Amino acid sequence: MKSIGKEVETRKRRLLLGTGLALAVSFFMACGLTPGGTEKGFLDAGKKALARNDYARAVIQFRNAVRIAPKDAEAFYQLGLAYSASRDLGSAYASFKKATELNPKHAEAQLKLAAIMLETSRKEMAEDAENRVRNVLGSTPPTSEALSLLAFSELRLGREQDAVRYLQQAVSQFPADLGSAALLMRIKLNQGDTKGAEEILKNCVAKAPRSPEAVLALGRFYLVTKKPDQAERQFQRALEIYPKYGPALKDLGMLQIQQSRYKQAEQTFKQLSVSPDKNYQPLYGLFLFEFGQRDAALHELERLAAADATDREARTRLVTAYLKAGRGADAENRLNNALEKNPKDTDALVQRAALRIRMGNYAEAQNDLNQAVHFRPDMAQAHLNLAALYEMRGEPSRARQELAETLRLNRAILPARLHLARMLIAANAAGPALEVLGQAFDFQQRSLEFIVQRNWALLALGRKEELRKQVDLGLTAARVPDLLAQDAFLKTEEGKYAAARSSLDEALKQDPENLPALEMLVRVYTIQKDLPGAIERIRAYAAQRPKSAQLPGILGNLLVAAGKTDEARNAYLQAKLADPKSTSVVLALANLDISKGKLDSARQELAPLRTTDPGNPRVWVYQGILEVAQKDYPRAVDNFRKGLDLDPKNVTALNNLAYLLATQPTHLDEALKYAQQAKEIAPDRSDVDDTIGWVLYNRGVYPSALTYLESAVKKNNNPAIRYHLAMAYAKVGDKRAPQMLREALKAAPDLPEAEIANQILAQTAHR
16 A cells, blocks of 8 residues: 655645735625615726725626616726726626627727737737727727737737837827837837837937836836946936836836845835825835835834725735734734624635635634635635635645636636646646646736746646757746756756756755755656665755755655655654644654554544544545554545545545455445546556456456556565465466465565465465
């Protein structure tokens, strides 16, 4: 039976604490709760909420307007604007499309819909967008937005010269609108015409000398072209025009950080704390937090949260900062207070659930999320946190379902898409993972994190040539750990082990806990049959990070593989000290105890998990393994069944259950069914082949049993497997059976199969 594999809980890093607000909400059915209960009242209230960036409230009001007037295109248009502002592009697309269906002459809705269509890389969408924009231009006077979108559609369709022509028309007719100029500048830069790009922006500044936006755009151009001194002059010039201009203050502060001018940057960001634009006010507190002034940062974030009790984003920032500062109690108190005032505050429920997941209080987290989904069934963030909960509880299939639901509700949530792809790859479904990634918006597909995750899918599919090109392309932009790990994989495949280690050294220097790099490092050493070398490298990294739970966990797994169980126990204990609530570490310790025959100790390790983590299938699987070791087979069967109820694709539960049922004549069909399911999921595992062979042996189908048992022995010379093969040989009269049985008896005389082996040998001796 399979012992615990390498499992390290990196998932906590990916736990989202509600930093983005999903804005699709349930209808308010009672008019008494709304502004007058009329469409105009809802629209006016929604526009006011949108103006103050309260997107959640805006969506509520506009959806109520839609409920009252389901054939009014304007209501759907305004709803689309609210969704778009919150980057819920899937819902925005649906709303704008509905508006255009109700009123094909709604020019603004047609343009907004075209803009979203152009975010995809699909040719038919670009063609549809082009037709919509041309129709708008054919029936209304030209605008900068329409001309820019038409140019963008031409770019998407590969007609660059036409795009340039439309942009030049837009720049000429609308010199104050920077959108067209910025796109034309990008085309010039892509063509290598830096001077031409600069002239476009200079002309914009000349035509609008008192426009801080134009001056800022020129400054950003200089920043992109690596002329920081000229960039700073333009930022300062923009601030001379408008001293409280948030974008210029932010860009100036970021430039000062890049140049290590931290005191100046602090003063720049401090000006943003009183910016008239509330979107920029938090940047000062976030700067203080990032650069170690945590008390001052928390004070600033508390001030902003107190200034507007209805600002949920301010509360979210404060709660996140509390957590990062190790003040979980303050975070929970803040959320509890909010929920006492409003038990239907779904954002607070989702944030508190994330906090409880982090603390291991899964039942309470589940309750919070169930309430949130009840109040707002289409709240994407609630489903995203449900996915995190199910993953932490070891229920990957349910986690994948929730991630898929998250993306159905809000296609634009890239972290959910990347994580779903990651989980599909782990489930040997790299093809579907690639399809999920292909549904991302075009602008998302250009991000480095997207490229990295797509590369993992390519790697799993064995598309090495394409992977090599993408890795090389990515490394020219940023030599991040995951790309370096992928580079090391390709070099290992080519037998360039020294070069692979060099890439991994670079990756782990940046992040000693990067799991892909660590796994690849172990792989390189394993290929070179240097397990001691791998152990020493991981031991060194663990010494650098004494508070890490991941590194000693990996070290413990390696030490188990090397047969150094006492050292492995010490490593696991160190991991448990770093993370006392880690189920994987507890299971590793219990498994170690089982292998050493310390069954009472293993039972003590496992017992609390049945209460603290009952939804985790691994808890029941390892409880079953313990029962097998104690020869309590009925209880073992019950526990494996519980594990399968929670995770029907758990190979260990399937295989072990099949193995136990194989000796019960009335359950042989069921045993074969489970064994075959395990084979489909893990076709290369020797213990699965052995189980199928053993089931077939007990059914009396000896020739078929031999096929699987011989395959198992080739992969693993385990004594139990050799017993089974020898027994099958004996049944078909193969002369190799006696010698193989004697060898198995010598190697493992205490296995249950030994009694049958002795009987066969006795029968052979009497012949």
